[in-house]
Structures are given as structure tokens and as C-alpha cells.
Amino acid sequence: MRIAIFSDTYTPEVNGVARTLKRYTDYLEKVGIEYKLFVPESRTPNPTVPQVERFTSIPFALYPECRIALPNPLSINETLKTFRPTLIHVLTPFNLGIYGAHYGKKNNIPMVASYHTNFDDYLTYYHLQFMKKWIWKYMTWFHRPFEKVYVPSPSTKAKLLSKRMHPNIDIWGRGVDAIQFSPEKKSDKIRMKYQIQEKNIVLYVGRLSPEKDIDIVFDTFHSLPKELKKSTHLVIVGDGPLYQTLSTDHCKQITFTGFLEREELAEMYASTDVFLFPSPTETFGNVVLEAQASGLPVIGANAGGVQHLLQDNQNGFLCKPKSVNDFVTKTTTLLTNDQLRQDIGKKARAFALEQSWNRIFDRLIASFEDILEVKTRKSA
Known part of the structure; x- marks a missing residue:
């Protein structure tokens, strides 16, 4: 051939x-x-x-x-x-x-x-x-x-x-490369490099563009319960047409990293607490599988290819597309329940190992x- x-x-x-x-x-x-x-x-x-x-x-x-x-x-x-x-x-x-x-x-x-x-x-x-x-x-x-x-x-x-x-x-x-993306890559270097003091870190990885519904990520973060938001930091990994506007408009408790090379990206997945991915236009969702391999609980849109990677309330959470309320509820649930977060992370990792x-x-x-x-x- x-x-x-x-x-x-x-x-x-x-x-x-x-x-x-x-x-x-x-x-x-x-x-x-x-x-x-x-x-x-x-x-x-x-x-x-x-x-x-x-x-x-x-x-x-x-x-x-x-x-x-x-x-x-x-x-x-x-x-x-x-x-x-x-x-x-x-x-x-x-x-x-x-x-x-x-x-x-x-x-x-x-x-x-x-x-x-x-x-x-x-x-x-x-x-x-x-x-x-x-x-x-x-x-x-x-x-x-x-x-x-x-x-x-x-x-x-x-x-x-x-x-x-x-x-x-x-x-x-x-x-997914489950050796490259692994819970073992967890590191304090992420917090030190980006000077993150908050207890919780919510992560988004992907293109910064309208079709990814990136606005839902920010709306979800800003709509978290007051005390929970105080102790939560949002990290945005990636680039795209909205990067300049978003990185200027949003500053406090939000970090924009741009693209990350594979090793630092793997450390980022493994060192954060919740992965938000509201895009309803994916044919698959590679970053979702990378997050799962890293043992990171994923909250995604119940649409496109992402819906086939997440079994709701088992190895992740599925939300109604564009529903900020739904994303806020699921994010709050995970950030306030350490045991649930760990359980879902382990099931996510087990699923990824089969891929x-x-x-x-x-x-x-x-x-x-x-x-x-x-x-x-x-x-x-």
C-alpha cells in the first residue's frame, strides 16, 4: 500500500x-x-x-x-x-x-x-x-x-x-496518548508560573473563536456563586481571532496562556480541577479526550462529537448547549464536592485508556x- x-x-x-x-x-x-x-x-x-x-x-x-x-x-x-x-x-x-x-x-x-x-x-x-x-x-x-x-x-x-x-x-x-496526558503530570509549576493563588482552577483549551461558544466559559465563571468565584481561577489556553479582545476585556482571576507545547499542556490538564468545553460544533473533541486522559473532569455541551465522549454524571457532565445556568450548576457541583470530582476524574481516565x-x-x-x-x- x-x-x-x-x-x-x-x-x-x-x-x-x-x-x-x-x-x-x-x-x-x-x-x-x-x-x-x-x-x-x-x-x-x-x-x-x-x-x-x-x-x-x-x-x-x-x-x-x-x-x-x-x-x-x-x-x-x-x-x-x-x-x-x-x-x-x-x-x-x-x-x-x-x-x-x-x-x-x-x-x-x-x-x-x-x-x-x-x-x-x-x-x-x-x-x-x-x-x-x-x-x-x-x-x-x-x-x-x-x-x-x-x-x-x-x-x-x-x-x-x-x-x-x-x-x-x-x-x-x-x-489519545495516555502516557503523554496523565494525572501523573500534576505539578505545582503551573500555579507558580502563572501566580495563581485561588484554591480552584477551571480550564478551557481550544481555539478562541465564536463557533467554540467561548463566551459561555466566561459567563459561567462570572456567574459562579460569590464565595466560590472568589476562590476560583480561570485559565484559557489557546489562540484565535478573539484572543486580543478577550485577553484585554477579562483580567482579574483569569489567565490567558496562548498556545502551550505538549509537555506544559499536559501539566496544565493534570494540575487543574475542572475542564469547561461548551463548543457545540465539534466533529469529535480531541481536547476533551486529552483532559479525560489527564484525570480531569469535563463539563461539555451535549452536542456534536463531545456527547459521545462524556457519559453524564459518570465520566463527565453534559449540559444543554448555550445554557449558562446548566454549566454553572455542574461547575459548582464539581468544585464543591472533592470526592465526586475525584471519582469522575478516575472514570474519565479509565475511558481514555481504552482509546x-x-x-x-x-x-x-x-x-x-x-x-x-x-x-x-x-x-x-
């Missing part, structure tokens, strides 16, 4: 798709499957890797962390002619993905796609609802030629089937092999 992969985001960019893709390519190298990866150039300088070909790019308007590449067809053709892929895998439906699909169709190479982002849900937050109809038309047109489309969660699969985007949709879940990246990628490759076998039989 030789896989040509096309994506509009990759490490060192910091987002769920880029991180998943890095895990994916690391796995392919470990098991000895050859691949070529076509991605945009990064804003951050990175070492040249033989398997990776980068192209000039511009930021994507709705999601600047993703970049729209300007492919060089001659260069891609030359690389693929030498590489002779047996499978095309497209992770994003933009310029590079379009070119990958075109090449696969032209050369009769089996193709699969991944669906990672609910861009249609984002439109509401940017007052572009009128574009939803056209987004779905485009997504349906784009994905039709693929043998199969992979999605991260059952709710995403149900959504795409209801839109009749593609008849063959399968789940490609996500895993092995190797097992998930083994299933994905087995699915690829089935597709290639069927294609070979049809061609015989």
Missing part, C-alpha cells in the same frame, strides 16, 4: 486535523506503509521531510489556522508519477483536496476522504447562514467520487447521511485494505 495524502493543514499548525494527521503519518512510518503528503507551507519554519511536499499558501478566511494552498500541478504530477500511489486520501475539501481527487479520477486510483470540520455550523457564528445551502451542494459534489468518507463520530455520520452527502460513510475515531491510537489506525488501514480488495476484484 502506498498512500498519497492531501490536506490543507499539518504540523506545526495547532488544530485537531493537523495533530491527527501527524499521528497518522507517524503510524504509517512505524508500520512501514509508504506515503507522500501534500500540504500548504506553514507560517512557522519547519524541517524538510522527504515524504512531505509543501506549497505556497494563503490563510482561509473562516479559519486562518488552515491555509489554502496554491498547488503546483507539475510538481505534484512528477512526485506521484514516481511514487505510484495505490490509494488517494483527501483530508480537506479545498485546493489540494480538489487536485488529489482530480488525479485519482484521472488515473483510476481508489480514493477515500475524511470529514473533520462542521463548516456549515460555523457560518451561523459569522452571520453567513445564507451560504449553508451552497456549502452542502459543494460538499456533496466534492465527496461523490470517493469510495468512502470517514468521520470522527456517530453524530457526524448521522448528519452527513441526513444530508445525503455520500452513501458510504464510516467512523474513523480518535485516540488507543494504534487500535484506531489499525482499523483504518484494515478498511483501506478492504476498499483496495473490492476495487481489484471489480477491475479483474
Whole structure:
């Protein structure tokens, strides 16, 4: 098997798709499957890797962390002619993905796609609802030629089937490094570095943007009972279009860290008390699984991919999307009940230990092999 992969985001960019893709390519190298990866150039300088070909790019308007590449067809053709892929895998439906699909169709190479982002849900937050109809038309047109489309969660699969985007949709879940993210990473260094004096620490990790319902995090914090709020500190980890505004508007008892590298991020998860994640637009929710692996109780929105990671009042709490009252109630419950917080943290960790990246990628490759076998039989 030789896989040509096309994506509009990759490490060192910091987002769920880029991180998943890095895990994916690391796995392919470990098991000895050859691949070529076509991605945009990064804003951050990175070492040249033989398997990776980068192209000039511009930021994507709705999601600047993703970049729209300007492919060089001659260069891609030359690389693929030498590489002779047996499978095309497209992770994003933009310029590079379009070119990958075109090449696969032209050369009769089996193709699969991944669906990672609910861009249609984002439109509401940017007052572009009128574009939803056209987004779905485009997504349906784009994905039709693929043998199969992979999605991260059952709710995403149900959504795409209801839109009749593609008849063959399968789940490609996500895993977590339970050694990297672990309760053992708990450290006093977090409190010392950020000068946190309060007893409790509430954490949010993710993009600072409207579609994450980040306002619910702040409203929840400010609505905590008076005495509880006095003893609670809010930590916001991440960057995004709202960073400048939020970090200026909110100061007292709130710390903005920006992006954190993996080791400090792991320490942050393990050294805080409650993880708030109100985003209703997730196809999965990688940060939720990282928090769970760290033994950190999660309070999330009962929507999208997050609802499949949290069993309410067992390994976390689920709240009605956008309900500040619900988030305040659950946050108060956890911060005022040490035993409950510990119990839920342990169950969250136990759940995360079952989400092995190797097992998930083994299933994905087995699915690829089935597709290639069927294609070979049809061609015989």
C-alpha cells in the first residue's frame, strides 16, 4: 500500500486535523506503509521531510489556522508519477483536496476522504447562514467520487447521511496518548508560573473563536456563586481571532496562556480541577479526550462529537448547549464536592485508556485494505 495524502493543514499548525494527521503519518512510518503528503507551507519554519511536499499558501478566511494552498500541478504530477500511489486520501475539501481527487479520477486510483470540520455550523457564528445551502451542494459534489468518507463520530455520520452527502460513510475515531496526558503530570509549576493563588482552577483549551461558544466559559465563571468565584481561577489556553479582545476585556482571576507545547499542556490538564468545553460544533473533541486522559473532569455541551465522549454524571457532565445556568450548576457541583470530582476524574481516565491510537489506525488501514480488495476484484 502506498498512500498519497492531501490536506490543507499539518504540523506545526495547532488544530485537531493537523495533530491527527501527524499521528497518522507517524503510524504509517512505524508500520512501514509508504506515503507522500501534500500540504500548504506553514507560517512557522519547519524541517524538510522527504515524504512531505509543501506549497505556497494563503490563510482561509473562516479559519486562518488552515491555509489554502496554491498547488503546483507539475510538481505534484512528477512526485506521484514516481511514487505510484495505490490509494488517494483527501483530508480537506479545498485546493489540494480538489487536485488529489482530480488525479485519482484521472488515473483510476481508489480514493477515500475524511470529514473533520462542521463548516456549515460555523457560518451561523459569522452571520453567513445564507451560504449553508451552497456549502452542502459543494460538499456533496466534492465527496461523490470517493469510495468512502470517514468521520470522527456517530453524530457526524448521522448528519452527513441526513444530508445525503455520500452513501458510504464510516467512523474513523480518535485516540489519545495516555502516557503523554496523565494525572501523573500534576505539578505545582503551573500555579507558580502563572501566580495563581485561588484554591480552584477551571480550564478551557481550544481555539478562541465564536463557533467554540467561548463566551459561555466566561459567563459561567462570572456567574459562579460569590464565595466560590472568589476562590476560583480561570485559565484559557489557546489562540484565535478573539484572543486580543478577550485577553484585554477579562483580567482579574483569569489567565490567558496562548498556545502551550505538549509537555506544559499536559501539566496544565493534570494540575487543574475542572475542564469547561461548551463548543457545540465539534466533529469529535480531541481536547476533551486529552483532559479525560489527564484525570480531569469535563463539563461539555451535549452536542456534536463531545456527547459521545462524556457519559453524564459518570465520566463527565453534559449540559444543554448555550445554557449558562446548566454549566454553572455542574461547575459548582464539581468544585464543591472533592470526592465526586475525584471519582469522575478516575472514570474519565479509565475511558481514555481504552482509546488507543494504534487500535484506531489499525482499523483504518484494515478498511483501506478492504476498499483496495473490492476495487481489484471489480477491475479483474
